[in-house]
Amino acid sequence: MAIPLIQQARIGAYVLKHRVKGTKRYPLVLMLEPLFRCNLACAGCGKIDYPDDILNQRLSVKDCLDAVDECGAPVVAIPGGEPLLHKEMDQIVAGIVARKKFVIMCTNALLLEKKLHLFTPSPYLTFSIHLDGLKEEHDKSVCQHGVFDRAVAATRKAREMGFRVIANCTLFDNANPERVAQFMDYAMNDLGVEHVTMSPGYAYERAPDQQHFLSRKKTKVLFREILKRGKGKKWRFSQSTNFLDFLAGNREYHCTPWGMPTRNVFGWQRPCYLLGEGYANSFRELMEETEWDKYGTGNYEKCSNCMVHCGYEPSSVTDTLKHPLKALKTTVFGIKTEGEMAPEIDLSKARPAEWVHDRNVAKFLTDLHTKRQAAKARESNAA
Ligand code: SF4
Ligand code: SF4
Known part of the structure; x- marks a missing residue:
């Protein structure tokens, strides 16, 4: 099953509208992170090692819908x-669906079975289940035994109840193309998810395990090896061709980093979901005041190995419309899996990495404590 027609038509009309208007930069997907807390601790995760004061922060329903x-x-x-x-x-989901926006909720599925009754099946709602491969690979990736089985049980239950379900799979440098191909066969034919979103892992500066991320060259070779094994099998990917x-x-x-802007507990993150180089107070400020040319492969050292969808899927969509x-x-x-590759972007002029994230986090914590003290002072004055 392809991406639902209604979704294709709605996105097509949206992109066309912006092209006719001549909008220079417009977003395709909002990455909404209402919290960083997780009930797993995967080695490749760059989102969960904040202090408790930050992990306890939540975007409210209003914050989320205002961002949408x-x-x-x-x-x-x-x-x-x-x-x-x-x-x-x-x-939050009901509010987004009521706005006729397509919601893709990415979940490790540990709580999904218990919480499915809170949601209503709709073409506007998709659960994207975190599965980094078959049982052995997934449990290793999430650093916990038994998670694969629970995610699979929740996936089956969600499908039975009529929800749209896809899988998201992140690949690291130890990925074995043969096993990934077996996972794709399983996801398509046994688990029956509508699509798989397959991404190369990106070395978040905050990820505890910095050793096993893919370089661009390795990513390309790995994807060729995987796609070669899928020829004639009609695997369904959620990414564009x-x-x-x-x-x-x-x-x-x-890279087109503004194509998938991120709103999280810090604000509107610059420049993308992967890099926290600063925060804007509003979406408009993010779009108008970010120095976009400073980012992307070839422009910035931290972007050198990135081929991730949040920067490059919007570039692919633009290219599809142009050609x-x-x-x-x-x-x-079909996709070519042999022969010469397209020339790689020149990295020699990329500006050096700046290490600003810890400073931003420290400032956020100071502001948070100042606000709390002010609130306490107001309470005791009122008493
Ligand atoms: S990668 Fe996802 S499931 Fe794993 S710890 Fe991070 S947020 Fe949780
Ligand atoms: S290249 Fe990757 S890390 Fe750099 S701005 Fe683009 S999406 Fe973000």
Whole structure:
């Protein structure tokens, strides 16, 4: 099953509207992170090692829906932390669906079976289940035995209840193409998810395990090896064909970080979901005051190994619109998995990494404590 027609039509109309208006930068997907707290502690995660004061922060229902309205993107992805730990997640989802936006909730599924009754099946709601491979690989990736079985049981239950379910799989440098191919067969034919979103892991500066992320060259070789094994099998990916072609080394794109802006407990994150280089107070400020040319592969050292969807899927969508016949040709004839690759972006002029995130976190904590003390002082004055 392809991405639902209603979703394709809505996104197509949205993109067309912006192209006709000549909008220079517009978002496709809002990455909404209402909390960083999680009930797992995966080695490759760069979101969960904050102090408790930050892990205990939540975006309210109003914060979330204001962000959705302010941003205007047709799709809202809710990664985390674990979204189902947010006590008002059902209200957040219901509010987004009521706005006729497509919600993709990314969950490790540990709480999903218990919480499914809070949600209503809808073409606007998709659960994206974190599965980094078959049982052995997934349990290793999430550093806990038994998680694969629970995620699979929750996936089956959600499908039985009529929910739209996809899987998201992050690959690291120890990925074995044969095992990934077996996982794809399992996800398509046994588990029956509608699609798989397959991403190369990115070395978050905060991730505890910095050793096992993929470089661009390794990503391209790995995706070629995986796609080779899928020829003729009709595997369903949620990424665009152009983006998969990019991952297989057949196209070179420059990053479009504003295509998937991130709103989290710190504010509007600059420049993307992966890098916390600063925060804007509003979506408008993010779009207008971020120095976008400072980021992306070839521009910034921290972006050198990135091929992640939050920067490059929007570039693929733009390319599809500019060159529809080329995209159609790739769809019809398949993705090339042999031969020369497209030339890699020159990294020699990338500006050096700046280590600003810890400073931003420290400032956030200072501001938080100041606000708390002011609130306490107001309370005792009133008493
Ligand atoms: S499930 Fe997701 S948010 Fe939770 S620790 Fe793992 S990668 Fe991080
Ligand atoms: S290349 Fe783009 S998406 Fe990747 S880390 Fe840099 S700005 Fe973010």
